[in-house]
Amino acid sequence: MHHMTTQDTIDLGSFTFECGESIPTLEVAYESYGEFTGDNAVLLCHALTGSAHVARRPDAGDGTAGQARAWWGDVVGPGKAIDTTEYYVVCANVPGSCYGTTGPSSTNPDTGEPYGTDFPPVTVGDWTRAQRKLLDELGVGRLHAVIGGSVGAMNVLDWLRRYPDDVERAASVAGAARLDAQCLGLDAIARRAITADPNWNGGHYYDGDPPEEGLARARQIGHVMYLSKASMGRKFGRRSAGREAARDEPPDAAAAFFPYREVESYLDYQAEKFTDRFDANSYLYLTRAMDDFDLSAGYDSDADALAAFEGELLVCSFTGDWHFTVEQSDALADACREAGVAVAHHIIDSDHGHDAFLVEPEKIGPPLSALLAEGLSGRAISDTEEPDEDEFAPVHTSLFSD
Known part of the structure; x- marks a missing residue:
């Protein structure tokens, strides 16, 4: 047919x-x-x-x-x-x-x-x-x-x-x-990550740089909410990411002493993929609809x-x-x-x-x-x-x- x-x-x-x-x-x-x-x-x-x-x-x-x-x-x-x-x-x-x-x-x-x-x-x-x-x-x-x-x-x-x-x-x-209340709290933090991004500009960022950092953090909080303790334990445990894992410069000198863990690497990768495809304002609007x-x-x-x-x-x-x-x-x-x-x-x-x-x-x-x-x-x-x-x-x- x-x-x-x-x-x-x-x-x-x-x-x-x-x-x-x-x-x-x-x-x-x-x-x-x-x-x-x-x-x-x-x-x-x-x-x-x-x-x-x-x-x-x-x-x-x-x-x-x-x-x-x-x-x-x-x-x-x-x-x-x-x-x-x-x-x-x-x-x-x-x-x-x-x-x-x-x-x-x-x-x-x-x-x-x-x-x-x-x-x-x-x-x-x-x-x-x-x-x-x-x-x-x-x-x-x-x-x-x-x-x-x-x-x-x-x-x-x-x-x-x-x-x-x-x-x-x-x-x-x-x-x-x-x-x-737990999910409402996490959603609120995710939205705050977006609105605290220096590029957010009150939501009028379309002719400049979008608030990608804030949206990335918001999505990472979401990803942790979507996984369970058991699935995260199985998927990542406490393992360090392999040497080939792409990582930006360590955020501060002391961070370089500690491992870049698989769970971090996964969340960074997911966030980067997401910011390429989704709009930060939409994330604010849709999470508020869900919370409401x-x-x-x-x-x-x-x-x-x-x-x-x-x-x-x-x-x-x-x-x-x-x-x-x-x-x-x-x-x-x-x-x-x-x-x-x-x-x-x-x-x-x-x-x-x-x-x-x-x-x-x-x-x-x-x-x-x-x-x-x-x-x-x-x-x-x-x-x-x-x-x-x-x-x-x-x-x-x-x-x-x-």
């Missing part, structure tokens, strides 16, 4: 954000895969620094949408867990980002200059509303499913609260109803916020994840039960940390595939308090090969 893919930008016209401010034009970059048959649309919600480029595209090189690789390329595609020969899959870049959708680095048509920090504050609710408008333009009414990971899972929960009648099935992968999200805001409780949703929700969590914890997913599942929402909490045994939802496709693919095909009764879905090896359906490895 011919595999349809689209990469496009739709102009949604003027858009008013939840903060009350408007912009004259909101362009939304999106990709779609497969063909729409009326009831097979699946919306995917990306994580913090993700793009619309969720799956590999036969017609595109590696650099699609400004992101080096398809972020869920082993989960989404023809014959994969989210099968694009069966489902019409849409992924849209969120407002405030820098991958094609209007954000701080976009040109303000009123001034001809980049918005910078004059761009309105953005919330997860704004992402959802922009996605709803995009789907309206694409002729998609009710979604077969909405699925997202990390802050994308918060985006999913906002769909269930805001447009409960528009979704049949949903999956919150490595998500939560809100961030805890609270499922119960405007409601009596999480259960009350979800009560109008009559579909099914699959909650997936990873045991090594301390950014969006198993306990937070447990609390979300409890809120669903209290609200009478059909829910299963599928706990995946993993020591990869928060990154597991991206790096262990063989663990997350089967439950998502089962949800789409059979709902919560699917064989590959278990509602377990404790992960048990026998609960997991065997994975057909060919699903995840290129």
Whole structure:
């Protein structure tokens, strides 16, 4: 079967954000895969620094949408867990980002200059509303499913609260109803690293040098949040980086006496890659949106916020994840039960940390595939308090090969 893919930008016209401010034009970059048959649309919600480029595209090189690789390329595609020969899959870049959708680095048509920090504050609710408008333009009414990971899972929960009648099935992968104080604190330090960079210039740095040092530090804090103690111990331990590891001059003379460790080398490498591809203002805007999200805001409780949703929700969590914890997913599942929402909490045994939802496709693919095909009764879905090896359906490895 011919595999349809689209990469496009739709102009949604003027858009008013939840903060009350408007912009004259909101362009939304999106990709779609497969063909729409009326009831097979699946919306995917990306994580913090993700793009619309969720799956590999036969017609595109590696650099699609400004992101080096398809972020869920082993989960989404023809014959994969989210099968694009069966489902019409849409992924849209969120407002405030820098991958094609209007954000701080976009040109303000009123001034001809980049918005910078004059761009309105953005919330997860704004992402959802922009996605709803995009789907309206694409002729998609009710979604077969909405699925997202990390802050994308918060985006999913906002769909269930805001447009409960528009979704049949949903999956919150490595998500939560809100961030805890530890993560809020780390995010605040990451933002302070950006705004303290001498090049930040109040967010109006586009005609000069960007605040790369600050953005690098922010990303390094993020990377530590995404890994677990166990995965960092296994990956780096206390080892020194090899002599060939590129290191800038030691920051001070005494530093040269001590080893440049593998963990430092890894974080430096990741930061350098990231500053080449992401905008510092977008990092400020998107982390604030994530920090701000609270499922119960405007409601009596999480259960009350979800009560109008009559579909099914699959909650997936990873045991090594301390950014969006198993306990937070447990609390979300409890809120669903209290609200009478059909829910299963599928706990995946993993020591990869928060990154597991991206790096262990063989663990997350089967439950998502089962949800789409059979709902919560699917064989590959278990509602377990404790992960048990026998609960997991065997994975057909060919699903995840290129």
